Amino acid sequence: MIAEFGLAAxxxxxxxxxxxxxxxxxxxxxxxxTLALLVRPAAVAQALLCGLAFLxxxxxFARTDLSVLLVAENSNAQSPLIFKIAGAWGNHxxxxxxxxxxxxxxxxxxxxxxxxxxxxxxSATLGAQAFVTFGFYTFILFASNPFNRxxxxxxxxxxxxxxxxxxxxxHPPTLYCGYVGLSIAFSFAVGALLTRQVTxxxxxxxxxxxxxxxxxxxxxxxxxxxxxYYELGWGGWWFWDPVENASLMPWLAATALFxxxxxLASRDALRTxxxxxxxxxxxxxxxxxxLVRSGILTSVHAFAVDPTRGMFILVLLAINIGGALALFAVxxxxxxxxxxxxxxxxxxALVINNVTLSAVLGIVxxxxxxxxxxxxxxxxxxxxxxxxxxxxxxxVFPMLVVLxxxxxxxxxxxxxxxxxxxxxxxxxxxxxxxxALWLIAGIAFLELLGLTLAAVVAVAAFLPLxxxxxxxxxxxxxxxxxxxxxxxxxLFGMSVDSAFTVxxxxxxxxxxxxxxxxxxxxxxxxxPVAGPNWTALSxxxxxxxxxxxxxxxxxxxxxxxxxxxxTSESALLTRWNGQLYTVIGxxxxxxxxQLRLWWKPFVTCIxxxxxxxxxxxxxxxxxxxxxxxxxxxxxxxxxxxRAEMAAV
Amino acid sequence: xxxxxxxxxxxAAPAIAQDTMPPAPYAYQQLANPQLEAxxxxxxxxxxxxxxxxxxxxxxxxxxxxxxxSEIRQRIAAGESPEHIRQxxxxxxxxxxxxxxxxxxxxxxxxxxxVLLLLLAVLIAARRLRRRA
Numbered sequence: 001m002i003a004e005f006g007l008a009a010x011x012x013x014x015x016x017x018x019x020x021x022x023x024x025x026x027x028x029x030x031x032x033x034t035l036a037l038l039v040r041p042a043a044v045a046q047a048l049l050c051g052l053a054f055l056x057x058x059x060x061f062a063r064t065d066l067s068v069l070l071v072a073e074n075s076n077a078q079s080p081l082i083f084k085i086a087g088a089w090g091n092h093x094x095x096x097x098x099x100x101x102x103x104x105x106x107x108x109x110x111x112x113x114x115x116x117x118x119x120x121x122x123s124a125t126l127g128a129q130a131f132v133t134f135g136f137y138t139f140i141l142f143a144s145n146p147f148n149r150x151x152x153x154x155x156x157x158x159x160x161x162x163x164x165x166x167x168x169x170x171h172p173p174t175l176y177c178g179y180v181g182l183s184i185a186f187s188f189a190v191g192a193l194l195t196r197q198v199t200x201x202x203x204x205x206x207x208x209x210x211x212x213x214x215x216x217x218x219x220x221x222x223x224x225x226x227x228x229y230y231e232l233g234w235g236g237w238w239f240w241d242p243v244e245n246a247s248l249m250p251w252l253a254a255t256a257l258f259x260x261x262x263x264l265a266s267r268d269a270l271r272t273x274x275x276x277x278x279x280x281x282x283x284x285x286x287x288x289x290x291l292v293r294s295g296i297l298t299s300v301h302a303f304a305v306d307p308t309r310g311m312f313i314l315v316l317l318a319i320n321i322g323g324a325l326a327l328f329a330v331x332x333x334x335x336x337x338x339x340x341x342x343x344x345x346x347x348x349a350l351v352i353n354n355v356t357l358s359a360v361l362g363i364v365x366x367x368x369x370x371x372x373x374x375x376x377x378x379x380x381x382x383x384x385x386x387x388x389x390x391x392x393x394x395x396v397f398p399m400l401v402v403l404x405x406x407x408x409x410x411x412x413x414x415x416x417x418x419x420x421x422x423x424x425x426x427x428x429x430x431x432x433x434x435x436a437l438w439l440i441a442g443i444a445f446l447e448l449l450g451l452t453l454a455a456v457v458a459v460a461a462f463l464p465l466x467x468x469x470x471x472x473x474x475x476x477x478x479x480x481x482x483x484x485x486x487x488x489x490x491l492f493g494m495s496v497d498s499a500f501t502v503x504x505x506x507x508x509x510x511x512x513x514x515x516x517x518x519x520x521x522x523x524x525x526x527x528p529v530a531g532p533n534w535t536a537l538s539x540x541x542x543x544x545x546x547x548x549x550x551x552x553x554x555x556x557x558x559x560x561x562x563x564x565x566x567t568s569e570s571a572l573l574t575r576w577n578g579q580l581y582t583v584i585g586x587x588x589x590x591x592x593x594q595l596r597l598w599w600k601p602f603v604t605c606i607x608x609x610x611x612x613x614x615x616x617x618x619x620x621x622x623x624x625x626x627x628x629x630x631x632x633x634x635x636x637x638x639x640x641x642r643a644e645m646a647a648v
Numbered sequence: 649x650x651x652x653x654x655x656x657x658x659x660a661a662p663a664i665a666q667d668t669m670p671p672a673p674y675a676y677q678q679l680a681n682p683q684l685e686a687x688x689x690x691x692x693x694x695x696x697x698x699x700x701x702x703x704x705x706x707x708x709x710x711x712x713x714x715x716x717x718s719e720i721r722q723r724i725a726a727g728e729s730p731e732h733i734r735q736x737x738x739x740x741x742x743x744x745x746x747x748x749x750x751x752x753x754x755x756x757x758x759x760x761x762x763v764l765l766l767l768l769a770v771l772i773a774a775r776r777l778r779r780r781a
Contacts, residue, residue: 232703232707233709234706234707234708235707236704236707239702239703239704239707241702242702243702297702342777343777348777351773351776351777352773355769355772355773356769358769359762359765359766359768359769362761362765363761363762363765366757366758366761366762367758370755370757370758374754374755377754379743379754380742380743380744381743381744381749381754381755382696382743382744382745382746382747382749383747383749383758384694384696384704384747384748385693385694385747386694386747386748387747387748387749387758391762394762394766395765395766395769503678503689504678505676505677505678506676506677506678507676507677566709568709585676585709594676596676
């Protein structure tokens with residue numbers, strides 16, 4: 001009954017999306033204003049109904065209603081409740097429903113609260129949102145129904161053991177908030193193109209949505225990277241896997257987008273760029289979804305293999321992206337050029353940011369799709385870290401240099417002489433770091449450059465605070481400094497990890513002590529352990545840093561029985577200056593145990609940096625929104641005062 | 649007769665290796681010489697584990713990855729250069745095994761496009777920035 005209820009709500013939501021679209025289209029014509037009044041309520045109602053459908057799905061998963069096909073295939077009555085619920089989106093159908101739910105919720109939210117733009121632009125925007133959402137509703141209802149019933153109820157299959165992890169349970173919803181939040185930017189871009197209203201006001205309205213989506217993407221990518229680091233058991237934190245790239249591409253586009261939208265908001269420049277990036281960012285989200293959900297890739301993350309679905313998403317993708325790009329091509333010429341600026345200015349630096357980020361995006365897209373293209377022609381090639389790392393560095397490293405000085409420049413135009421002192425200081429830091437590293441540590445070229453730039457950016461991140469009153473500094477400026485500093489921290493972590501990690505792989509007998517970098521690790525015992533849906537062999541290790549106090553670590557080798565699979569559960573010991581990473585493998589015939597130990601100096605900086613970047617975004621968002629709210633309250637007061645005066 | 653036994657072993661080996669055979673000697677054991685080990689690791693990190701999904705042989709528990717790690721460590725210890733071993737593996741398993749694409753008739757766009765992107769980036773930046781205030 002619950003499942004049918006959910007399905008009915010979903011059909012109704014789809015119908016309301018259609019209504020919203022029709023009302024928005026007809027409302028654009030002369031005399032259609034009354035019809036356009038329907039658009040906002042339809043968007044809100046659609047969001048509520050879709051949310052209801054999603055709640056029903058959570059319900060059947062929480063109750064392990066095995067008569068629902070999806071539950072039977074992906075859940076198991078013995079799993080802990082949190083994994084039962086996470087099972088709702090740990091599969092193809094459920095995750096697509098989550099996707100469309102977030103999309104509907106975002107659309108409903110702007111319909112509810114956004115009143116700054118001309119009503120015509122707003123209804124065109126909501127129409128675009130309805131168009132995209134409607135496409136995904138049809139996909140779910142016709143090709144990917146999560147509420148299908150099963151004739152006879154069997155024992156459930158269970159969530160993939162690799163995904164049975166609390167961190168990962170909330171990974172997909174976070175990433176989806178990011179992906180789908182960008183649909184708002186897409187719809188705003190389309191709405192602005194349709195009604196030819198590419199204004200600073202439009203940029204200010206769009207900005208918090210982009211920032212919000214970008215924060216979710218940043219957190220999602222960072223958390224996902226940490227997850228693969230500790231869960232896969234080999235200490236790698238980024239694999240340039242197509243699924244990771246699928247989340248990186250929208251992030252790159254969104255990063256470029258919110259830098260460019262800031263230029264449009266403050267300076268009324270970069271109009272076409274901003275619109276273009278708005279279209280591209282969500283297109284990347286859709287391409288990512290297509291890559292992951294169509295089963296076209298075979299990678300750790302791909303759970304769905306069904307070509308009909310792939311074709312359906314591909315067609316949706318072609319219609320949405322193709323349509324938006326065609327509209328852009330037709331209308332871009334009619335958008336008047338924005339304000340001008342000189343090469344040496346804040347805008348100029350941000351243009352370089354935009355161009356380099358777009359180029360990196362192009363490279364990641366190429367490297368991700370190219371193997372698929374050659375495979376279609378019968379040749380299989382692989383594109384991995386040895387390609388992505390150096391090729392993207394060609395663009396990223398110069399961008400970081402610009403990042404160091406860009407925020408010091410004034411809008412419109414500036415003189416080099418004015419920023420001479422800080423620029424020289426930054427350059428001196430860079431040279432000193434380069435020289436010191438080169439003399440002390442014999443490390444590879446990319447790591448050397450990475451560490452040098454990390455030092456440069458770390459210092460430069462806070463230079464914009466120079467000579468300003470810290471108390472009166474707007475929150476978004478703090479946000480910028482924190483986020484840029486986060487980039488330096490992450491880059492530092494990545495470079496140090498890749499240059500100074502110590503690895504020891506060995507077969508150890510109980511009682512034996514092994515060296516790994518500054519650590520001495522002793523294997524004390526190997527014991528069997530049982531969990532709720534697994535059994536395991538657990539190693540007990542004692543580790544001491546430079547002969548100091550002993551810490552206990554218990555890495556495990558777990559065997560799940562539904563579905564049957566063995567996973568390595570690493571055990572980590574975190575110090576301020578790095579992590580000791582331990583894994584236990586199989587026993588050898590002579591009674592010893594495979595141990596894999598790593599000392600990874602400053603590796604945690606990678607994710608600390610990621611969260612600092614997200615925090616910076618959050619500060620900027622809070623700053624922007626609070627200004628918006630204050631402005632709104634002020635206008636309301638003024639209006640009330642005026643009404644009073646008129647009454648008197 | 650001898651070649652027949654060898655053939656049977658060669659065909660049967662993968663099936664046996666799954667469960668009963670111990671992992672190859674250097675699958676989970678490093679070379680004593682740190683420089684050689686670093687060479688081997690550099691190579692292993694850039695080779696695809698053919699039985700896994702999107703992992704390199706340096707980060708995989710699969711038995712085939714273990715066998716390959718062992719093979720690579722032994723060859724490095726015997727003095728072969730990493731690129732030579734890579735070529736040998738590509739010859740055996742095809743280009744798919746190497747995460748480091750080579751410039752060939754099928755892969756040249758991977759190298760030409762970044763250059764074009766670089767030119768395009770410079771061009772766009774120059775065009776945008778030349779319009780003085």
